[in-house]
Amino acid sequence: MNMDNETVQVLYTEEIIPSKKFIKSDFLFFVVVAFLVIAVILIVSVVQVLFNIPRILAQVVLYIVLCLFAVWLYKKKLVVYRYTLTERMLSVERVIGKKARPDHQIHLVDIVRIGPYEKMNGEKTDSRHKSYHGKKENTTALLFKNGKKTDMLLISPSQEMQENILKQWKKARR
Numbered sequence: 001m002n003m004d005n006e007t008v009q010v011l012y013t014e015e016i017i018p019s020k021k022f023i024k025s026d027f028l029f030f031v032v033v034a035f036l037v038i039a040v041i042l043i044v045s046v047v048q049v050l051f052n053i054p055r056i057l058a059q060v061v062l063y064i065v066l067c068l069f070a071v072w073l074y075k076k077k078l079v080v081y082r083y084t085l086t087e088r089m090l091s092v093e094r095v096i097g098k099k100a101r102p103d104h105q106i107h108l109v110d111i112v113r114i115g116p117y118e119k120m121n122g123e124k125t126d127s128r129h130k131s132y133h134g135k136k137e138n139t140t141a142l143l144f145k146n147g148k149k150t151d152m153l154l155i156s157p158s159q160e161m162q163e164n165i166l167k168q169w170k171k172a173r174r
Helices: 026-050 055-078 159-173
Strands: 010-016 080-086 089-096 099-107 111-116 127-131 140-146 149-155
Touching (some): 026 055
Parallel strands (some): 127 149
Antiparallel strands (some): 010 080, 080 089, 111 140, 140 149
16 A cells, blocks of 8 residues: 655645624624614514514515525625645635635646736636635636636735735746
């Protein structure tokens, strides 16, 4: 049995955390979320009584509103993206709390182009993957081969990470 383990050297890693514009404290954030959920339940109950809306309809509307709020909260406020660059790969993980789930692992030789999203917006791709926070216009786009398809990955790395990705990508293409 051959037990050769390949060692992978991590060149650079960073986590992109959602911005906390209004509420800086995590505890206060969860208090506000709990208050909003209770407020929505109360508003739907009051509307149901005032306008004599059937209870099942009010509950379905409430459920839909709370589910949409939960999806928004998950995507915009709870997800942290971790970008890891090695000698041959760029890895993107979605981190929630202590659980990390790999989203993409792209071999640097499979990357066709790297640039600002604004300049690559018109590129023909089979699918687009979003792993960023902030405005789409401020993201970096990676055009890469995924089998026979060409995909685009949108990320929001720091300037230093962008430079490291470009440098390592140029080395890998040689």
